[in-house]
Amino acid sequence: AEAPAAGGHARPASRVRRRLLDTPESGVLGRVALAKRLTREEFLFTGLFAVLIGNLTYIQVIRARDYQEMSSNNHTIMKSRYIQRGSIITSDGVTLAESVQQEDGTYARSYPNGNIAAHTVGYYSTQYGSTGIESSMNDTLTGSKDYSSWQNAISSLAGMTQPGNSVVLTINSRIQSAAEQALNGRRGAIVVLDPRTGAVLARASNPTYDNSDISALMGGGESEDQSLFERATQALYTPGSTFKVITLGAALDSGTAALDDYYESPSEMEIGGAEVINHLYADHGTIDLETAFAYSSNVVFGQVSTELGADRLVQYARAFGYGQSLGQDFSTEASIMPEPSEMTEWELAWAGAGQPVGQGHTPGPQTSVMQNAVMAAAIANNGLAMQPYVVSQILSPTGTVVSTTESRSLGQAVSTATASQIKESMLAVVDEGSGSAASIAGVQVAGKTGTAEATADQVNTAFVGFAPYDTPTVAISVMIENFDEGVDEPAAATAGEVLRIALAAQGA
Numbered sequence: 001a002e003a004p005a006a007g008g009h010a011r012p013a014s015r016v017r018r019r020l021l022d023t024p025e026s027g028v029l030g031r032v033a034l035a036k037r038l039t040r041e042e043f044l045f046t047g048l049f050a051v052l053i054g055n056l057t058y059i060q061v062i063r064a065r066d067y068q069e070m071s072s073n074n075h076t077i078m079k080s081r082y083i084q085r086g087s088i089i090t091s092d093g094v095t096l097a098e099s100v101q102q103e104d105g106t107y108a109r110s111y112p113n114g115n116i117a118a119h120t121v122g123y124y125s126t127q128y129g130s131t132g133i134e135s136s137m138n139d140t141l142t143g144s145k146d147y148s149s150w151q152n153a154i155s156s157l158a159g160m161t162q163p164g165n166s167v168v169l170t171i172n173s174r175i176q177s178a179a180e181q182a183l184n185g186r187r188g189a190i191v192v193l194d195p196r197t198g199a200v201l202a203r204a205s206n207p208t209y210d211n212s213d214i215s216a217l218m219g220g221g222e223s224e225d226q227s228l229f230e231r232a233t234q235a236l237y238t239p240g241s242t243f244k245v246i247t248l249g250a251a252l253d254s255g256t257a258a259l260d261d262y263y264e265s266p267s268e269m270e271i272g273g274a275e276v277i278n279h280l281y282a283d284h285g286t287i288d289l290e291t292a293f294a295y296s297s298n299v300v301f302g303q304v305s306t307e308l309g310a311d312r313l314v315q316y317a318r319a320f321g322y323g324q325s326l327g328q329d330f331s332t333e334a335s336i337m338p339e340p341s342e343m344t345e346w347e348l349a350w351a352g353a354g355q356p357v358g359q360g361h362t363p364g365p366q367t368s369v370m371q372n373a374v375m376a377a378a379i380a381n382n383g384l385a386m387q388p389y390v391v392s393q394i395l396s397p398t399g400t401v402v403s404t405t406e407s408r409s410l411g412q413a414v415s416t417a418t419a420s421q422i423k424e425s426m427l428a429v430v431d432e433g434s435g436s437a438a439s440i441a442g443v444q445v446a447g448k449t450g451t452a453e454a455t456a457d458q459v460n461t462a463f464v465g466f467a468p469y470d471t472p473t474v475a476i477s478v479m480i481e482n483f484d485e486g487v488d489e490p491a492a493a494t495a496g497e498v499l500r501i502a503l504a505a506q507g508a
Helices: 013-021 027-062 064-068 074-080 132-136 138-142 150-158 173-182 214-220 240-254 289-294 298-308 310-319 345-352 369-380 416-431 491-505
Strands: 002-004 010-012 095-101 107-110 166-169 188-193 200-206 262-265 268-271 274-277 285-288 384-386 391-395 401-404 409-412 446-455 458-467 474-480
Touching: 027 064, 132 138, 138 166, 173 188, 173 200, 173 491, 188 369, 188 491, 200 491, 240 289, 240 298, 240 310, 240 345, 240 369, 240 416, 240 446, 240 458, 262 289, 262 298, 268 298, 268 345, 274 298, 274 345, 285 289, 289 298, 289 416, 298 310, 298 345, 310 345, 310 409, 369 384, 369 416, 369 446, 369 458, 369 474, 416 446, 416 458, 446 491, 458 491, 474 491
Parallel strands: none
Antiparallel strands: 002 010, 095 107, 166 391, 188 200, 188 474, 262 285, 268 274, 384 409, 391 401, 446 458, 458 474
């Protein structure tokens, strides 16, 4: 049969059917279009699935520890109560922190010897979190990363609860107690290092706090008697004349000056268009560089600094650790030295004398007590600066040594010959100069004093040194805030007290 066409003409029926099927949805063309739509949808769903997997991976793997350690994570808090955390022990075997099992099967943190080295040990609280070693060594103390045996490794990887490892500190309890007692009633900090390795023998900061009752401190806030702020590593101070150790080292090591070079040292001198003034306006006349170091002449060291130039002075300061966050297993506020291009000649002169007077930029030098200890230790160690550390060993729950910290150097700050000359000059400071209060009967002590204005009405006093002079085993840095020369003992006397006990503890 034929279908009528427009105008009355008829077309074959087979041709009509062919045209009805000849559309984008029919035949080969239809199948291609359908495949394209399905492919687009497949890519869409694959992309959405990838986003889902990525989000789960981010939450459960990358951010897992953050969520686990959140103080508000009830599951983590509840689980941690049933974990026997490892102990924190001094190098001479005194337990500073341990876990004691309660009647309900949970464990509570105990500090059996009071709050010795409280800032270093830190606190552990299911409510307030943790600080110090309790925080930085948490994985070790909880046993979540215990690979001391294949059984423990499997348990750690599987997330199974097991007793934690113990942490042995480099701190000696006798030296630490001596440092804390020396600061009693004073605001400030003391650091004692083994100059040969960088091991921290004592790290005291006052005011301290009671880490066995952290809730009382958190509830009542900090006071004159209690503070979480650790001045040994987190506070920056004007170094005063202790910085002259670096200036002298830079001058001798670079050949800019020699100990027997003579300089004018009037009570004040104009350098860079402004005055540089000796402490208490002392007029030393014409003296050699070694005498200027012993009597701490700002005027002479201002002249030496301008001879050195800003680039060289900053270079040597950084070689001693300025600009770095010191510590293998703890963090220290980086000491500050300005960029050389920022310093005017007058600023440079005062910087070499240890006084930051910069304007329009962050002034320097500014030092931490730990930085000053590293500086003194480097001179004692023939110019080689060592990276300080406070964790000596990790012990398994059975007492097996899991790991031992290896000492690391920061590099050769000055040559051995230069260090030897500085050592002689520091010996003269204690034997004949401003540091005589640090002397110890029967032992040669080398050191350098420093006095610096913190504010218009506050003066801080500092001391750096080491002993015994011939074979140093102890280096010390002391900073006492708001020093009143007519009332308090200077930092040098405080250092002498601690050094005497430290040497006795070492059997020297």
